[in-house]
Amino acid sequence: DAGVTQSPTHLIKTRGQQVTLRCSPKSGHDTVSWYQQALGQGPQFIFQYYEEEERQRGNFPDRFSGHQFPNYSSELNVNALLLGDSALYLCASSDGTGYLSEQYFGPGTRLTVT
């Protein structure tokens, strides 16, 4: 049973560009959450998708957007990249909106903005 997968593993972009990160949830999970983890910091909640809708959002600007597909996979898009967007981006999946189950995290995508 595959766990949460993310692609790509690493990515280098230039300031001002746009980036798309992808996540496939653990089998049987229908809820996907995205986190940003700066170096030396704990993960910060970006947003959560359930039933193809954004259900909750953290304190991130509108440059950060997402999408969830009918197969429950998800994308995170970041526009107008800033140097400060360099971070490890983590995807986590759970069953339903997470009441009874823990979140399972993927290995992350390391984004470097130059």
Added chain:
Amino acid sequence: DAKTTQPPSMDCAEGRAANLPCNHSTISGNEYVYWYRQIHSQGPQYIIHGLKNNETNEMASLIITEDRKSSTLILPHATLRDTAVYYCIVRAYTSGTYKYIFGTGTRLKVLA
């Protein structure tokens, strides 16, 4: 949202119990405490969670104080592979869904 406070680092001798404290004094009555760990910037790994009763599983034990303002994660016999950053998390319920609020974590180093 409730916040957590953890010591930035701790050392533990291999084979001894590792006791990792967490303060969550603003936690609400229906908010759970979760513990995850992260090794070498991999994705965080679930350890254990609880609401108000002490919990134990094959990995660890979780002791929550009666007033729920703090908790302690116990790794009963720490090994070198337990070296990681340990996060104490409050799971908040807002807008009909749950989200995890991470702190800065405790970097546990298990010494041979």
